[in-house]
Amino acid sequence: MRTWYTNLDVLSIIFWCLLVIFGLAAIYSTTHGPASEFLLETVRDNYNRQLLWFAICSIGLIIALLLPVRFYQHAAFPVYFLTIVLLVSALMFGREINGARSWIQLGSLQLQVSELAKVGTVLGVAKLVSLRRPKTMDLKFALMVVGMILLPAALIILQNDMGTALVFLGLIPIALFWSGLKLDLLIILIGPVIAGYLAIVYEPAAWVFAVGLTLFMYFRTRDPKFTFATGLFSIGSVLVASVALTQLLQPHQVARILSFTDPGAEQFRLNEGFQQVQSMAAIGSGGWAGKGFMQGTQTQGVFVSEQSTDFVFSVIGEEFGFLGSLFVLILFLSLLLRLVQLGSRIKHPFGLMMAAGTVGIYLIHIFINIGMATAILPVIGIPLPFLSYGGSALLANTALLAIVVSLYMRRDDFSIYGY
Secondary structure, three states: OOOHHHHOOHHHHHHHHHHHHHHHHHHHHHHHOOOHHHOOHHHHOHHHHHHHHHHHHHHHHHHHHHOOHHHHHHHHHHHHHHHHHHHHHHHHHOEEEOOEEEEEEEOOEEEEHHHHHHHHHHHHHHHHHHOOOOOOOOHHHHHHHHHHHHHHHHHHHHOOOHHHHHHHHHHHHHHHHHOOOOHHHHHHHHHHHHHHHHHHHOHHHHHHHHHHHHHHHHHHHOOHHHHHHHHHHHHHHHHHHHHHHHHHOOHHHHHHHHHHHOOOOOOOOOOOOHHHHHHHHHHHHOOOOOOOOOOOHHHHOOOOOOOOOOOHHHHHHHHHHHHHHHHHHHHHHHHHHHHHHHHHHHOOHHHHHHHHHHHHHHHHHHHHHHHHHOOOOOOOOOOOOOOOOOHHHHHHHHHHHHHHHHHHHOHHHOOOOOO
């Protein structure tokens, strides 16, 4: 048996470092470029704060790598309940920023507890799954998993942070799948989400998808119950989306949702679609190799709002071009695949779920954030992991990575019985 520290996965650490460095470069460009004199002092200081958080996260990563497996297993439920307490505290006494009451002030330090809750939730779900004996995935257990995720999601919705709450909701099918949920049930859960999205983009396609998925489930299972459930949820999702867009939502809410389908349209381009129009212009103007570091006309002209946070990918696309954007995407893909590989090698439900939950959270963030920047999805307000400015997000994402790498290093310390 090799000494535990010889199992350190250096590749994951390298991918993490490269992504953070890319993010620091983009943040520096947006805060110290030609247009920096027109920015507020607090915005110009974003780079220095992010650099400080990088140092803090580096120290935290080292500490996390030194902690034993049993620490994470024993601390999982207490950390989960602590995050619930923090979410309630933020809701009652927290500071409101950008319309969301998700922040707790600790002296000069501001923490976005909804970001930290991701770590506690993944730990809690991983611990719950590790207590389950093999092949006992039933409705009761599935509801326990869903409830453990829905509780923080509901509190975050009450904080008026729907974007972060969507990450938790997206974690539900991932957790259920890796807990042993049957594929047919997973299709029933995911189908309505896809149908609802298509109903916003192009309603006829949504109807074709919903009916086609129902027929697919019938020929796959020949089970009337599964077929009925698939049709009920998928077709119901299309109906709900259609009624909401035409009857329930206010005009400005409908415009916000529909603007991503054609942000350059006359009714959107100066209002709801403005951010995405400018973002796509920035990415498109980068060409193959980009305009050069701190040379982007769209980003340096501050035409793209929130460009060090939600739209940081626009900076990368304009200044580093298609090749730079592709390199970032390859880094993300490499990190995700590596974490999946580490989780599969741990061969313990706690470690496997930690890896699956971490990959799931990263993947949801990447998909939604880049989808916003390229007008595939509406503007929701979700940062790009490791690249966007935000100390709490960087701390939470680094903690998830560090825990998976630490569990992988000490995978021989798990019980041989797997529980």
